[in-house]
Amino acid sequence: MFNEKGLKILTYSELLDEMELKAKDLFGEDINTRSYTPLGIILRIYAYFLSIIWQIIEKVYFSGFIKSSEGIQLDRHGGNRNIPRNAEKESTVFLNITGTSGYELKIGSFFETASGIRFFTIETAILDSKGIANVEAISFSKGAINNVPANSITVISEPIEQLLSVNNLKEATGGIDEESDLAYRQRLIKGNLAQNNATVDAIISKVSNVSGVVSVQVNVNNTMTEKNGIPPKTVNILAVGGNDSDIGKMIFNTIGAGVGTVGETKYIATALDGNKHEINFSKATTKLVYMKIEIESSNLFPLDGIQKMKDSIIEFIGGSDSNEKYHNGLGLLETLVYTKLFRQIYEIPGVLNSTVRIGLNQNNLTSSDILAPSKAILITSIEAIEVIVHAQ
Template identity: 35%
Template sequence: MAIKFGLTNRGYIAPTFAEWLDDIEDDFRSRFGDDIVITSNSNFGILARIFAWRLTEISQQMEYVYNSGFYSTAMDSALDRLGSNIGIFRKVARPAHTDIKIQTDGEYLVQAGEQFETDDGIVFDLTQDVVTTQDKDGNWFGTGPLESEETGAMNNVEANTIVNLSDPDENVLAVTNPEKVSDGQDDEDDETFRQRLIMENSAKPGPTENGIKSALYNLVGVRDVSIVPNDTDHVDMYGNLPESVHIYILGGNKQDIADTLVNRLPAGCVLNGSQVVDTVDVSGNKKTIKFDFATDKPIFVKVNVRTNDAWNVDSGATDIKQQVAQFISRLEMGQTVFLTKLYPIVYDINGVEEATVEIGTSKDNLSGNDVPIDLFEAPSCDVANIEVVVDG
C-alpha cells in the first residue's frame, strides 16, 4: 500500500475511511487488473469497504493511544493516568458544607440527621447534634455543621438562603446559613483537569504567583484564582496596603485555603482581605492568613433558533445548553462575556439554520449586549439558566 499512516516525523497520521478505500481499490486494480468490477455491490467492492472500515478503526485506535501520552490530547482515563504520574488527581463531585444557625424557643436539642433546605428545595443534613444556649439578650441560639444531601456545585447557595426546616418543629423559631456555601463540587471535566495539569507542570506549587495559583487550583471546590499585587509605597485604588498582595479565590473551603497559603507564600508577605483565618505553618507557628472570596456572577442566556432537517429534536436544545454553559463557566475572573463568541457555539450544533442570542445577569434582564464582569467576579452559567426556543 502506498498510503502513509502511523508515526511520521511530523506526528501521527490516521487516514480517513475514504483514503483507506481509495488505497485498497488501487491495490486491488494493481493485483487483479484494471477491468475488475469494484462498485459498492460487487465482491471486490464489498471486500474493499470491509478492509477500509477495519483499517480506519485500527488506525484511529492507534492514534488515540499515541495522543494519550500528552497532556494536550489525552482524554478520560488516559488523562487521569498522566495526572497520577505527577501526583495530581481529577476532582470528583463532592457535597457542600456550611454552618446553620438555629434559633429555638428555650433550650433545645436538634439532633444530627435533621434536614434543612432552601426555598428551591436544595437539602442539607445536620451532621452533629446542636444544643441551643442563651445569649445576653435572652435568645436561644445554636450553630451546627451541614452537608448537602447531593453532590455538585449547585449546592453552593448564597448566605441566608437555607431558611427552612424540612420537618417543621414548633420549638425551632428560625434557621439560616450566615455565610455563602462554596465547597460543593462537580466532577471535573477533561479540559479543566488538563489546564490544571499543564499549570502544575509549568509552575510547581511554591512562592511564585503561578506556583501559588497551582497549589490553590488543586484544592476541592476552587474554580478560579486571581492574585493582585500592590508594588507601590501607598494604598492602591482597591484599598490594598503598600507592598502587599490580595488574593481572590472562587470556591473552596477557607480553612483549606489558609492551610495551603501559609506554606506557599514567601516570607514577609503582607496580605489583604476580609477573610481572616488562623492556621499553623510547618514549623508549628500560628499564622493569620487574609484573602477574599471572589463573587460568582451567574449569567442567563436565551437562544432562539430556526432549524432544518438535520436538527435533532431529542438532543439539539440540550446540546446548545451544555455547550454554552460550559463555555461561559470556563471564562476567567474578570473576563467579559462577549455575545459574539456564543454564536459560533450555537451554529456548531447540527440543524441550526438561524439563531439569535440574548444574555444578561438575570432571566428578566436579557439583551443583545456583552456582559461586563468586574475584576473580582467570575462568570458562571448553569444549564438551568439557559432557555432555547425552537422554531422549526
C-alpha cells in the same frame, strides 16, 4: 505509519487498496477481488478489523501528550505530576434554626430548598435561651448544583413541633462537579508553566489546584506605598470557590518566606518548627446575571431551542446548565460584553431577530455591558434567563 511528521493511520479504504494490490501480486493481476467474490469478502473483513486496530493505535499515540489525551489517560498525566483531577464534592453551609429553647438537634437532621436540594447537619446543636442555633450542614448529593444562594434553605424535611424555621444566611459553598477534561487539561498545562514556588504563576497554578477553586487572581504590591488598597510589599490572593483551610495551607506552602499577605480571610499555618504564621487572602463572591431575551423565529426554530439557547449562554457566562453541569465561563473580575451574547443566540437555527437586556438586578435590565463588582465573578442560571419567542 510513522514519519518525521508523526503518526498517520491507515483508513479502511487505504487498507483495502493495499490488501488488493498484495493479493494481485501473489495470485496474479487477473485475480478477482470484487466485493461479491470469496477473496474480496475476506479482504474486506480483514480491512475492517485492521482499521479498528489503527484507530486504537492512534488513540494510544496521542494519549502520550497532555493536549491530545482524554479520560483516564489524562488522569495518568496528572498522576505523574501529582496533580489529580478534582472529584465532585458536597457543598457546606451554616443553617440558622429557630424553635423551642433547649431542644437538642441531632446529627443527620435534614433540611432543604423549595426545589428539593437537601442538606443534613453534621453536628449536634442545642437551641439557646432565645430558641436559636447555628449548625453546619453539608449537601446530601455532590456537585455545583448544591451551591444554593443565601435564604434558600427554608424547608424542614421532617417537621417536628420543636422546630419553627430554618434559613441559610449565606450561600452554600464548596460543591463542585467532577472536573471536565478541558478544565483539567488547562490546569495541567498551567502547572507545567509554573514549576517553582514564590512566583506569581506558581501561586496561581498551585492555588488553582486546590479542590473546588475555579479561578484565581494574584495582586502584588512591590512598592513602598499602598497601592489599590494593598499595603507595601504584600500580595493579595483572590480565589473563587474551594475550602478556606486548603487555600490558606497551599498559599503558605507556595509563597516565599517574609512575604506579607492581605485579605479578609485568615488562616493560621504551623511551620515545621512549630511556629505559627498568619496567612490572609480574599474569597470572591458570585453575582447572578439576569436577562430577558425576545426573539423572532421561523419554523426552523427547534422545539428545545429555548433550552439550547439558555445552556449556550450559561456555558459562555458560567453556572449550572439544564443538565446540572457547571461551567466556569467568565474569569474573575471579567466584564460581560453585551454584544457577545448574540453569538449564543443566533447559533440556534431559526432565530431571525432578537433583543437582549441584562443586569444584576432583575428589575433593572439594560442593553449594556456588565462590569463584575470588586472581588466577584459573574454567573447565570436557567431560572435567571427569560426567553420570549414570537413566531413569524
